[in-house]
Amino acid sequence: MSENETTGFIPVGESEDLKVQRAVWALDIGAGKWFVLWGGAILLAVALSLLYTSDQFRGLDRGEAMDMAQLARNIARGQGFTTYVVRPLSLWHLETHASDHQPRLMNHPDLYNPPLYPLALAALFKMMPASLFEYKQTDMVFKPERWVILPFNQLCLLASLLLVYLWARRLFDQRVAVTTALLLLFSDTLWSFSISGLPTNFLMLLFLGSLYCLWQADERWHPEFPETAPRRAVSGWLLVMASAVLMGLCFLTRYTTSFLFVPVLVYAAFVCRGRGVVVGILVYALIYALIITPWLVRNTVLCGSPLGIAYCDFASGISPSMYRPNFDRAFDIGPMGNRLMTQSRGYLVDGLKQIGSDFLVFFFLVSLLYGFRRATAMRLRRVAWIGLLCAILGLSCLWLAPESNEGPRRFVQGSNLLVLFLPLIAVYGTAFFYLLLDRIAFPARLLRWAVIAVFGLLNAAPLLYSMAPPRRGPYPYPPYCAYYTSLAANWFEKTEVGASDLPWAMAWVGDLRTVWLPTTAEQLAMIHDYVAPKGVSFILLTPHLLNGRFQSDLTKGEHKSWFAVISGRVPQKFPLKTVTLFPPAGEQILYADRPRWTDKTIGEAPTGEKKDKKPEEK
Secondary structure, three states: OOHHHHHOOOOHHHHHHHHHHHHHHHHHOOHHHHHHHHHHHHHHHHHHHHHHHHHHOOOOOOHHHHHHHHHHHHHHOOOOOEOOEEOHHHHHHHHHHOOOOOOOOOOOEOOOOOOHHHHHHHHHHHOOOHHHHOOOOOOOOOHHHHHHHHHHHHHHHHHHHHHHHHHHHHHOOHHHHHHHHHHHHOOHHHHHHHOOOOOHHHHHHHHHHHHHHHHHHHHHHOOOOHHHOOOOOOOHHHHHHHHHHHHHHHHHHOHHHHHHHHHHHHHHHHHOOOOOHHHHHHHHHHHHHHHHHHHHHHHHHHHOOOOOOHHHHHOOOOOOOOOOOOOOOOOOHHHHHHHHHHHHHHHHHHHHHHHOOOOHHHHHHHHOOOOOOOHHHHHHHHHHHHHHHHHHHHHHOOOOOOOOOOOOOOOOOOOOOHHHHHHHHHHHHHHHHHHHHOOOOOOOHHHHHHHHHHHHHHHHHHHHHHHOOOOOOOOOOOOOOHHHHHHHHOOOOOOOEEEEOOHHHHHHOOOOEEEEOOOOHHHHHHHHHHHOOOOEEEEEEOHHHHOOOHHHHHHOOOOOOHHHHHOOOOOOOOOOOEEEEEOOOOOEEEEEOOOHHHHOOOOOOOOOOOOOOOOEEO
C-alpha cells in the first residue's frame, strides 16, 4: 500500500476533482437543482410579465381602478379618505344625514369604496417622488400606473401562484402542483386583471390565504396520514384566527365578499369539530366583526349608513349619479325578486365566462362527480363550489351595471367574484385531468407527453391569441385617453370643480374635483348654485355617453334629459354657456363658464399625430 492509502489522505489533485464532482451532483440532484429550477421559474414569470405588459397595457381602462387610484393619492398626500370623484348621491347623503348637514364638496369624504386597497396603494405612493404624479403630455401612460399600480398587482398575482403551487403539492402531488402553477401563469384571465388596476389580484391573495389557513388547521387537527402530518409548531386555533382576520380584510377590500363569509364560516365549523364547533364559530365571527366594525362605524358616523352609499347597489333604480333620489319603491320585494331571478339565470348561463377564458373549469365541473381519496381535499372542493353558488346568488341581488359589455375582456369587472375561485378550479381540474390520463395505456411515453402539451396549449391559447396581431391602439380610447384628459384639465385651476360622465378619469389624470354627471341638467344647476362654493366650471362629455344607443341610452336612458343639451337646446338656467367640440376629431364636448381655450393651443399627441391648433367653438 501507498502512504496515501494507509493514512487516508487525498492528494491535492484528486481533491479538485472531488470538488467538481460535488458541484455537478449539487446541480443534478442537490440544492443547486432547486436553485436552478426556482431561478428559471422566476425568470419565466418576470419575462412573461414584461412581455404581456408591453403588449397589452395601455393605461388604466376601468373606472373603479382610477377611482381607487385617485383616492390612494389623496391619502398619500395627507388629505385623509377624501375623494375627487364626487357622486351626487353622496352629496345628498351628507346633506341629509351628516351631523352638520354639509355636503363638503371641497373636502368630500369617500362613501362608496372599501378602504384596504386604496390604503395599500397609498403606502406605495408615499414612497414615490411627487414628480411621478405630474402627467407629461409626452407620456403614453400615466407613470404611477406603470411603476406602482401595475407591479403591485402583478406581485400579488405571482404570490397567489406560489401559494397555489405549495397548496396543490400538499393536496395531490408534484406534477399536479407544477402543471397548475404553469397553467395559471399562462392564464389570460389572471393577467388581464393584473393590468386592469382593479383590486382583484390583491383580493385573490387574501381570500386564498384565508382558505389555506383553514385547510392547514384541518390538516393539523384531523390528519389522515399521521406519519406524514405536519408538525404542530403553529396551533390550529392561531390558523383559524388568522383565517378570520384575512376574511375581514377581504371585506375591507370588496364589500361583496360578505356573500362568501357563510360558506367559509361553515368550513371553519367543520375544521373545529372535536374541539368545540360552537366556540370555533363564535371566535371566527367575533374576529371577523372586530376587523370590519371600525370602518362600518366610520361610515355610520359620517352618513348614517354602515356601507356608505354602497348599499344602494341593492336598490332598484338608484344610481350614484342621482342628486335627489326617490327611495319610495327602491327596496320593494317584487322588483328585487325579479332581479334575483333574472340575473341569477344570466349568471348560471354565462357564469363560466365570468370565471374567464380558461378551459380548466370544464374539468372541474366533471370532477364534482368523482370522490377523491383525501377527505380534506373533498371538504375544500365543497367550499369551492358552494362558494361559487353563494357568489352567484349574492351578486344577482345587486344592481351592478358592468362598465363594458363588449370585447373578449368583458369579464374584467371589479364586481366579478367568481374569478377568485379560478386557482382552486385549476387545482382540481388539473388533478382530474391526470386522473383520467393515468387510466389510459399509451403505447409510447412520448404520446403521453404530447397529450399533456395539448392540454397546456389549450388553456394557454387565450393568452397567445391576445398577444398575437393585430395590436391594440396606444390608448384605451374610446372612452379613455390620458393625453386629452390632461389637456382639458390644464385649462382649469386645481381649486375649481367640474362635472363629467367619466369623473374618475378627470380626477385621476387631471387631479381635479369632478362631479359625476347628474341624471338631469336641473340637478347640475342645483349643485352649481347651492353646493359648489364657486360653481361648476366645466362639463366634459365623452364617448362613454355620446356613443350610447340613440333610444335606450340617450333619449330614454338614465341621462335622457341631457339629450336636449347635447343637441344644442340648452336650458335657460343652464350655468355653462360656452361650448366647444373637443378632440380627437370633435368626438367630445366641453362646456365651460368662459372660453378658457382661446389663449391656449392643443399640441401633438405622443403618437405624433397632429391635432387642430384650436377647438371649434360654438
